[in-house]
Amino acid sequence: MGTLLAVVGTAGAFVVDPAESVPEPVAYEDTTELGLSSETDEMMGGNATVPRAQVFYSQLQYVVGYNGVGSFVTSLSDGRTEQQFGYPLVAYVETFDHRDPGTTDNGLLSASGAGGWTPAEDAQYVVDSSVRTPAGEAVVPFSSREAAVSFATDHDGTVVGWESVRDRSFDTDSAATVRSLAPNRWEAADDRIAEAERAADRPVSVVVGEDATTIGAAVEAAPPNTTVVVPEGVYHETVTVNESVSIVGDGARISGDGNGSVVTVRAADVAIRGLRIDGAGNQTRDPEAARADRDEETEAWDANIQNGYGHGDAGLRAIDAPGLVVENVAVETNASGLLLREGSHAVVRNLRVDGSETWQNGFMGIAGMESRVAVTDSRFEGGRDGIYLHRADGSVIRNSTFTDNRYGIHLMYTGDALVADNTARNELFAGITVMTRPAGNAIVGNDVRNSGAGIQSSGTQTYIGYNTLVGNELGFSTSARGSLYEHNVVVDNELGARATTVVPSSRVVANDFVGNDDHAAAGAGALRVWADGDRGNYWEGANLGPRPSGERAYRPTSPVDAALHREAAAVAVRESPAAVLLDRLRGTVPGARTGSIIDPAPVSTPFHPDRIDAVTDSDVGQRGPIHADWRSVLGSPTAVREAPDGNTTTQSTTGQIGTRNVGNDR
Template identity: 75%
Template sequence: MAVFDTDSGRSRRLRLAAVALVALAAVGTAGAFAADPSESVPEPVRFEDAVELGLSSETDALMAGDATLPRVQVFYSQLQYVVGYNGIASFVDSRGDGRTERQFGYPLVAYVETFDHRDPGTTESGLFAAGGAGGWTPVDEAFYVVGSDAETPSGEVVVPFRGREAAAAFADDHGGSVVGWEAVRTRSYDVDSAATVRSLAADRWRTANQRLAAAERRADRPVSVVVGEDAPTVSAAVAAAPPNTTVRVPPGTYEETVTVNRSVTIAGAGAGRGDAAATRIVGNGTGSVVTVRAADVALTGLRIAGTGNRTRDPEAARQSRDPEGGTWDTNIQLGYGHGDAGVKAVGAPGLVVDEVVVDTNASGLLLRSGSHATVSGLVVHGTDEWQAGFMGITGMESRVTVTDSRFDGGRDGIYLHRADGSVVRNSTFVDNRYGTHLMYTGDALVADNVFRNELFAGVTVMTRPAGNAIVGNDVRDSSAGIQASGTRTYVGYNTLVDNELGFSTSARGSLYEHNVVVGNELGARATTVVPSSRVVANDFVGNADHAAAGAGALRVWADGGRGNFWEGANVGPRGPGERAYRPTSPVDGALHRTVSAVTVRESPAARLLDALRGTVPGARSGSIIDPAPAAEPYHPDRLAAVAESDGDPVESSWRSAAGADGNATATAEGAE
């Protein structure tokens, strides 16, 4: 069995000794390998026992059918966990980023999943597929097919085999060439990253502009029926209106529920904000008030009230418990998607909601079954107690574009479930449980919103989706500012002030940059066991504690010569940036609160402890280091605006930094 050949040329004896030390340190650790110290090299583990990096769970689910993804598992010298990479390209990419070795140590041995006797091929859509159970082969003993017609959802796939003949047979059937590990590890791969998501954020903003312009054109239709003149009720007017025309609803209160089965615009005289005349549609306190079951419907200038208070359908939710595979995901979709709402849309793509106010005990706008919607100027007043109400917008498998809207009270301001490609921007969220809450939703943009007094978090992303951009938001006085899981998430240019927690690095392979983190009880928390994200160019000022870390490897929050700005990091006799800063150290972490702590920091004992943390795996666990703390804040203008704003939101420059083509200007990307 071959030990992984490191680039540094360390001796085999040193590597084997380190294997034994790591094995001893790993015994009893959840998710870690356990090896007999008398053995020179650890054996492969079940991939399920490794800490996984690489593709997101949503891509994993896509591959879980007939498709397959080659995997790698790696034992590192300074890490007690086995790291599992989904895709060989993701492991190769990590070897060249210069950060992995700093945090994990060097790879002692790496195994690749091989497919010699698994009938490898492709699905109808060209995805790589193989059956049966695979074996594990040291990476430098395997043979690889590159350039074949097999793919993964993210692009090229490298297919490994234990024997050259099996590799050649696959290449004969599917093209490509057979190469060794040296050619694979020096090959360039187009690995999607959080930096790619950053470059796409401005494009998503422009896409939202296009959707809004198209929605405005779609809603602009000639008037065919006027309520009170041509028909006695809104329902009667909708029934009489030809498709692609407008039903005009004069000011007044219309006590009815309305079902829209044709592509029309229902235009009120106004939603009753301030002294404006109001067109009010009031239900009877049960069910939804306006139900849309047709494409390209537009609702404008309305105030809606009188909804029922059912937030979910218990009977629909019970269906998910059937033995045929009821899952939590299905439970949420069936339950949440069948409650009451001011406006409920089912199978109604192209919905336009503009200048509408909803007073509700349940959801304001409920979208289900592909009811993709464009929303502007929506105001939802929910319940005072979040347990008694529901969502401002509930989107179930329905993409939504929201701008210039407001959500007060209720459960979540916006809850999106499998709503890929959604955009939430320029909106205000106050007194919700969560402001914006994404589940199974990727490739979304959450930008330039204001969140205040959110009970749990301003922005939360759960269930590990991929490719979300969370930029330019201002979150204050909340339990947490931003908590985003998933992969390839871009969290940039946000202003996080006076929260219990500014942000957590819950997303894997993600980028956190240019955030201003001020006056929080805890500025940031490193939460992933195996760090794979980049944290750089953030300003930490006035937090009770700047950062904390859970169990796991050393986190390095810097990129080469650039790190973050930490208030207090540069006090003492040394010049700015001459000493690494450890926000998780009791001494360093107190420097911005107690300047006299610098005396302890410069003591011989403290220096010895620093050296210990850098070399011994147990001492590295659960810590953060910034080897190049910035001498000055990256965003002094935003810090000054926070100090002077009296709670007013602070604008960031993320869109101007993105440039006309959507690519962010060059900036360092540090490593978690």
């Protein structure tokens, strides 16, 4: 591995001599994965696969696994991996010599059996072939040149060595890519909403009370692509919609009998507008559906959630009903407000759901199972989760308000989503939570206060920026891998941020930490470096003392540094010879680098003093949430961009940006 080590260089004063002990490869499931999201089953299907690498780093006690050779090569020159992990002692790549490599029907790499592990510098690589992987360009390693040449001949590729692969650049998605796409997702949602509303504007065919005695009878009588008008009044019935019609109310309420769902849609391109709905049953799950799933012995947890959560009662339920439009609708329920399943992709505007006072007795404002949604200008109060989405890639949730839920927004197995400019208050566990390793989500411009946590997001390649997190038990956690946390204002929380991943692979930069009991904490893992080149974060108290700004790193996990914004006397302790010596040890001895955070370049003034002033001014704060004008910033030619070396250029985004004070009346 001499070549590899020479290419990468060394880091820090503590170096292990690889000649003394070269570790053997481990089972891939024992690595800590980076690169492509580890949930590749939905992306690949069948027997498609991604070539993998595993790397032992000099300053890291964990073996790092990379899905995609390109993702490992990119990490070698990103300017951050070496800083935090040290240099690679040895890297192994998964080889395909005896695995009958080929392609799936859609051109993805496939293989049978288990691969072997070969040192990266000893392998032969097929590049520029017709084969692809979900990670992008396929770099397929082989232990023998003969096997590599055979595969390259069959798939129009070229055989190269490690040095050639090491010198290549790879077009890999990153959190910066997601950042640049966030304004586009907002605009795409605008288009989806406008198109859906135009399609729902249909000629009137039936008026309830004039042409039919009940809503159900009117729906049955209405020709497809027409409108049923429901005049003012209370209608005690349940309704099933089996045709593509619009149902438009004018001060009308549909009230069920307390059993089952009130309105059920089983057709495409249905619109429900201007109605109030109550009287749904209080069953939140269908035990028979969950039991049937267990009997079939399928993937129990995931399918059980879909069948259990997706089969309860709701004010409005859609089953295999794509193109649904829900607008100006209010639902009172102790179960779900709007339940979507089996591809019931929907546009939702001005929906209000009032759930149970205690979350244990209620369910979801919106529950979406494998159904993409665009939700805007809506309000969810009470119940379990304001919005729960499960395998709903590409969804957009924006400009909506969540109050007194368990979770405000709760995403599972859902990627490529935009969660933006929402307001959450008094959420028991968290305002926004994303679980089960999705990829490509953008969580931007939200205002979360007085909740268990502001934002907790897992997965990969997540962009979390321009959020305002105030008065929570926890501001945000860095649970997502390969992600970017920037321009968040984190004020007056019990804990500002928590580093949770054992292998730090995300950037945390240009955030403002003010007035928190503790600015940050870290769980087990390597040293976290929260900065990007010579630009760090603003930490209240970090620049107190005799040294000029920028000449001393800040460690929010150090007992002394952590007290600087609370105890003026801590400055004297920080400047003592013992503290200076301890700082040096932390930077050179691996055992002293674990479980801690360092910002080597803390800035002296906040990035967003206007937003800080707004949330700490009680008169302003009482008027409504504060949202950053992130769309004009990220959508402008001078927005933050990813530089070739993996660092960011900041341009206009490091200056002031506007804020929007949005009232609570949405």
